[in-house]
Amino acid sequence: MKAFLYGVALQWKLSLRNREVLIVYYLVPLVFFLFMGGVLTSIMPGANETLIASMTVFGVTMGGVLGMPAPLVAMYSTDMKKAYQVGGVPLWTAAASSVLSGFAHLFVMSLVIFFAAPVLFDAAMPQNLPAYFIALALLILASLCTGLVFGLVVKSAAKLSMVTQIIFLPSVLLSGIMFPASMLPAVLRGVGKLLFASWSFEAMCSPVVDAKLLLPLAGLILLPLAISAWRLNRIKAE
Amino acid sequence: MQTALTVRGLQKSYGTHRVLNGISFEVRKGQTFALLGANGAGKTTLLECMEGLRRTDAGEIQVSGRRGVQLQSSTLPAQMKVAEALRFFGLWQHHEAQPEMLRALELEPLLQKQYGQLSTGQKRRVHLALALLGEAETLFLDEPTAGLDVEGQISLHREIRRLKQQGRTIVLASHDMAEVETLCDVIAILKDGALAFLGTPAELTKVVPGAVRLKVRFSAMPAEGEWQACRPLPAENGMLRFEADRLEDAMAELLAVAGRQNLAILELLTERPTLEERFLSMVREAKA
Numbered sequence: 001m002k003a004f005l006y007g008v009a010l011q012w013k014l015s016l017r018n019r020e021v022l023i024v025y026y027l028v029p030l031v032f033f034l035f036m037g038g039v040l041t042s043i044m045p046g047a048n049e050t051l052i053a054s055m056t057v058f059g060v061t062m063g064g065v066l067g068m069p070a071p072l073v074a075m076y077s078t079d080m081k082k083a084y085q086v087g088g089v090p091l092w093t094a095a096a097s098s099v100l101s102g103f104a105h106l107f108v109m110s111l112v113i114f115f116a117a118p119v120l121f122d123a124a125m126p127q128n129l130p131a132y133f134i135a136l137a138l139l140i141l142a143s144l145c146t147g148l149v150f151g152l153v154v155k156s157a158a159k160l161s162m163v164t165q166i167i168f169l170p171s172v173l174l175s176g177i178m179f180p181a182s183m184l185p186a187v188l189r190g191v192g193k194l195l196f197a198s199w200s201f202e203a204m205c206s207p208v209v210d211a212k213l214l215l216p217l218a219g220l221i222l223l224p225l226a227i228s229a230w231r232l233n234r235i236k237a238e
Numbered sequence: 239m240q241t242a243l244t245v246r247g248l249q250k251s252y253g254t255h256r257v258l259n260g261i262s263f264e265v266r267k268g269q270t271f272a273l274l275g276a277n278g279a280g281k282t283t284l285l286e287c288m289e290g291l292r293r294t295d296a297g298e299i300q301v302s303g304r305r306g307v308q309l310q311s312s313t314l315p316a317q318m319k320v321a322e323a324l325r326f327f328g329l330w331q332h333h334e335a336q337p338e339m340l341r342a343l344e345l346e347p348l349l350q351k352q353y354g355q356l357s358t359g360q361k362r363r364v365h366l367a368l369a370l371l372g373e374a375e376t377l378f379l380d381e382p383t384a385g386l387d388v389e390g391q392i393s394l395h396r397e398i399r400r401l402k403q404q405g406r407t408i409v410l411a412s413h414d415m416a417e418v419e420t421l422c423d424v425i426a427i428l429k430d431g432a433l434a435f436l437g438t439p440a441e442l443t444k445v446v447p448g449a450v451r452l453k454v455r456f457s458a459m460p461a462e463g464e465w466q467a468c469r470p471l472p473a474e475n476g477m478l479r480f481e482a483d484r485l486e487d488a489m490a491e492l493l494a495v496a497g498r499q500n501l502a503i504l505e506l507l508t509e510r511p512t513l514e515e516r517f518l519s520m521v522r523e524a525k526a
Contacts, residue, residue, distance in 0.1 A: 002329055003326070003329035003330045006325065006326060006329050007326060010318070010322055010326055013317075013322075014315050014317045014318060017317035017352070018317050071315065074315070075315075078313060079309060079311045079312050079313050080312075080313045080314060080315070082291060082309050082312060083309065083312040083313060083314055083365070083368075085290075085291055086289060086290075086291065086307035086309060086312075086369075087327040087330060087331070087368055087371075088327070088330045088331045088372070089326075089327065089330045237293070
């Protein structure tokens, strides 16, 4: 347990030293928040009501789906994997450490938006704080677990940046964070319902803790987790 | 002497391609065992099976005590500091890096450096330290000096000798025959997934044909077709060249030919091929 906890803390430090991860965990989401926060609240009446949730969903999706898998690809598709195996480190621990340290990074980034948005853009606080934070925790987990699948399945960093767009772009465009999902055609609304970003955005803006919104989100955590567990077993047996 | 490593009837295939074909050998405790083989001979697969990285199809591998592994191409996260790597892997192996080991491997000045900032030689020393962390009794070193400069090689050889003196069993895969000749007690040569040779470096020099080469200048050209112990090679600078298995047989034949044909031997040079040349000759024979 001590070794595992040290691994989690070490992973946290490594990602702070990794410029690329820092960019997608902190820099781009916060710069996007500063820029889009100003734009959205200027051109869209009522945007400040959901600004915290929308910017958080964007930032977390970016960090989890685009940022988190890169170090995992470096780990599981290179000889680093062998170094861990011969060093007596179970392979799953690298994935688990990345998820846990990623959770901490994305939570910090989300808190920055949570506290800065009302000051900078007169954003409204979420209607129900427990609902907001439960949804936020599930959003971060869903985003990281989705990233985990990419990190374990994709075998090169070059392919990773393209493949992750399959989830990232629709999440930004179809989840309702940039413009109301009701404006979308029914088909695209349906596609949006397959994405964790849509459910978590609704759950974060909900006035109550709504199980109907949280359960699909839990499913979108368990499904990638199951795929990741299967993939880790395959990697171990390779 | 106790056995440190036993490999019995090891078989491994990738699809329909049989890579290891019933390999068996033993390594005694404290021995330094060299594993040689041309590319594609199955050396890496055999090593990875012994290191526990690869499952075998059939056969048995027994390693006594803890196993320490230094991989040939291994890497760590570029941002991980040397001290952090030692602590991280040490915690998983329930051992701390000993100051004497860090001193011997000259790692103390590097502890706060990130892995990505290290030179190839420094990285190798880090991986050797990680292999030694668990107080391993049996060490697997895969081409430990590959890519190192002369200074790095000397330093690593010194460390391997120190480990040998401590009584550790070392399995060393290498392409550097000089390294093998000076460091190893036993040599195994893999050929097409099977053991082509298993013995000491001295034994290897005996079994490989062409143990000695001779250059001879006679007073006149001898008649052809008289050679038995001496196998003619292309002439060089007016000197006849021969290859023979035993120097004494070759000398006797040269003197006999000179006597029968009334020739004088004006110049005679002998040379013994290095272990590397013998190994290459074996590999060439295998390919032929």
